[in-house]
Amino acid sequence: MDIRRQKEYVWTRVAVFLCLCDWSASQLSYSVSEEVNKGTIVGNIAKDLNLNIRDVETTGLRIVSSSSKKYFDVNLRNGNLFVNERIDREDVCVNVIKCSLKIQAVLSNPMRAHRVEVHVLDINDNSPSFMEKVYYFNVSESSLTGERYLLPIAEDADIGSNTVKTYKLSQNEYFSLDVQSGGEHGVSAELVLQKALDREKQPVINLILTAVDGGKPPRSGSVQIRVNVLDVNDNVPSFSKSLYKVRVREDTAHGTVVIKLNATDLDEGMNSKILYSFIKRGSTDPSNMFSLNSETGEISVKGTLDYEETPAYEVRVQATDQGITPRSTHAKLLIEIIDVNDNTPEISVTSLMTPVKEDAELGTIVALVTVSDNDGGNNGITHCKVVGSVPFKLKSNYKNDYSLVVDGPLDREDTSVYDVTITATDEGNPPLSSVTVITVHVSDVNDNAPRFMDSVINVYVTENSPPGSVIHTINAFDSDLEINAKVSYKLLDNTQKNIPFSSMININSETGDIISLQSFNYEELKTFQFKVQATDSGVPPLSSNVTVNVLVLDENDNSPAILPPYSEHGSVNSESIPYSAEAGYFVAKIRAVDADSGYNALLSYHLSEPKGNNLFRIGTSTGEIRTKRRMSDNDLKSHPLVVLVCDNGEPSLSATVSIEVVVVENTADIQTQFRHVPIKEESFSDLNLYLLIAIVSVSVIFLLSLITLMAVKCHRTDGTFSRYSAPMITTHPDGSWSYSKSTQQYDVCFSSDTLKSDVVVFPAPFPPADGDLISINGGDTFTRTQTLPSTDKVRCNPPRYFCN
DSSP states (O other): OOHHHHHHHHHHHHHHHHHHHTGGGSEEEEEEETTOOTTOEEEEHHHHTTOOGGGHHHHTOEEEESSSSOOEEEOTTTOEEEEOSOOOHHHHSTTOSSOEEEEEEEEETTEEEEEEEEEEEOOSOOOOBOSOSEEEEEEETTOOTTOEEEOOOOBOSOOGGGSEEEEEEOOOSSEEEEEEEOGGGOEEEEEEEOSOOOTTTOSEEEEEEEEEEOOSSOOEEEEEEEEEEEOOSOOOOEESOSEEEEEEETTOOTTOEEEEOOEEOSSOGGGTOEEEEEEOBTTBOGGGTEEEOTTTOEEEEOSOOOTTTOSEEEEEEEEEEOSSSOOEEEEEEEEEEEOOOOOOOEEEEEEEOOOEETTOOTTOEEEEEEEEOSOOGGGGOEEEEEESSOSEEEEEEETTEEEEEEOSOOOTTTOSEEEEEEEEEESOSSOOEEEEEEEEEEEOOSOOOOEESOSEEEEEEETTOOTTOEEEEOOEEOOSOHHHHOEEEEEOOOEETTEEGGGTEEEOTTTOEEEESSOOOTTTOOEEEEEEEEEEOSSSOOEEEEEEEEEEEOOSOOOOEEOTTSOOBTBOOEEEEETTOOTTOEEEEOOEEOSSOGGGGOOEEEEEESTTOOSEEEOTTTOEEEESSOOOTTSOSEEEEEEEEEOOSSSOOEEEEEEEEEEESOGGGSOGGGSSSOGGGOOOOHHHHHHHHHHHHHHHHHHHHHHHHHHHHTBOTTSOBOTTTOOEEEEOTTSOEEEEETTEEEEEOOOTTOOTTOOEEOOSSSSOOTTOEEEETTSOEEEEEEOSSSOEEEEEESGGGOBO
16 A cells, blocks of 8 residues: 555544544544555444444445445455445535535344444546637737736635645746735736737747646646737838849740739738838839739730830839828839740641652652741751651751651552651740641552462352353452453363363453353263463462362263163063062062262152052162062962062163063072072172173273372372371272271261172262262162261261161
């Protein structure tokens, strides 16, 4: 416990002792200092009430107060009365010198109450304070020494010796402090003027008044005293300079402030308020060219300045204060006019040579440029340049004369017109510049050959198309102009199978129309190639070539042809079968070919006569005639049959063959080489053998030619063949073979019951196009279908012959 708390505790015990001496009044009295900590012991109320400590809890001792705050409470274990809430004397007892809190100590068993008065002792916890932070008062500079001025009083919430005891004044040369003691009513203070005032020397005097209380340690509070010294008109206005000089540009705009006069007066108020004015001298009136703001002293341009007319102005100005007795002063103002760069350079094109050929050499003169400036000195010195990125530049010939020359390659097809921007700038400050634009046209030269969109053009022509038809129009583009872009076309000399192209096609030299001179036959000529040359009309002319592939499209213009040993309708063909023939007995096989290709060569076989015959049937795709059932006694011995062979063209073409089937009793009469022998074991006739050799030879020669053609087209520049472009023929174990080129593969399938004499006939050209049908001798056909991007499949008809 600190010394202060020890003293408070001692005083508390003394107060309790004095109260016990007055016990007959049935009131306890204690004292406690304000702002003590919670829990501070005021006194032992149980002991002062003659209560046994062990009986405190049983008697129900408690503290009751009429205040909203419970400042005190009792400890039932030891009977001590202690501080329960913070006590602020200035808050509890406002404007009261003697402060006490009245509480009651109530006993419940038996019920009785004792009055308790607790005196709250003041401590020096408040500093003196003034109502104002700054205290103002006015004193005239003509005041006499010894005059007194009352100062504000400080207030202190504390009482007794802790309240205000004295005042102190900050050190100064004009005022002293007179402190007057008022006894119980406190102290007061007055200012006493010790020295004459001079507002021009010090218009405001700042003082600090400090109030000090009598506490230990003492506390203090301060207020700022501001003494305003009132003015009298005892000073003459004064300009900051006796001679003002200012330089003004001749292009200064009207209303521009050129200078602000500055005159001061040490007085204040109306005594220091200054008005400015011009002083006229003779016939010169400066107000014609300049205006003067009488209050601010700002001089601004009123008329039009011209250095060549008046290089300088000499003006007299006056400053007058507004005191009761006005006082004034004078000054001189010299305004010099500055010559400015007010003329821009002028650009003139004295000679213009345009258009310029796009093949013009570097340094070719395009135009002559002259620059002039009416200013003198640096303001008349000019510099000229080309602005932007253009293939031109300025070449200096001599002072202010330039040549515009070609400085880069020109290309009319890229840029046909150039807008050349030329800027001329003088050396004035700030510099002035002017801009002119010269339009340069670039003329065309024949530097571009005609250009085709594609290097190879494929043209599709239907066979049997009438001569004179336009089968395609060639179009070449030339980026040049006019005569240099006029394109003509012609066929390059070439022959196709020793036939000159001039007999097959012709081309319109102006329009590029390719015209057929004959009707094409797909079976004779399936494709041919020629070149077209496009030539412009420039000097010298330029040309380029394009390759044209003409592909003849097949039409259904060929009827099916019946192959031996049977002849077409009108001839007698006979076959014999035994009476004992079972259902499915092989009677004959009709074979036919069609010179067309694709669907036009897809053949089907049908029995057309006799109607109602239900003894025989024919394979639609194979052409095999077989019995549908066993013979009966009601059946005829001779059966004339008419077989109809149709292709799949639009419209469909057909051929017929008649066969008379004779039923015999004796099987010895039937040639065994054509009966009962399984299809795989049939032997060749001499005719079939010759036919097979001829067809195979032709097919081999065609395939070799086709392979050679593909190899040449796929040949690379290094002399090697691409592994993806070389054609390949593969033989399969089942007797079929496949043809493949690049990523395409064509498989030919043979059925298990195909005769050895059956021959595959490939309609040219081979490989077939998408959707083309391939016919196998005997009626089997297959078609090429694309099902994957990298693999072509061949679908055989009927479906059981599918192969991949």
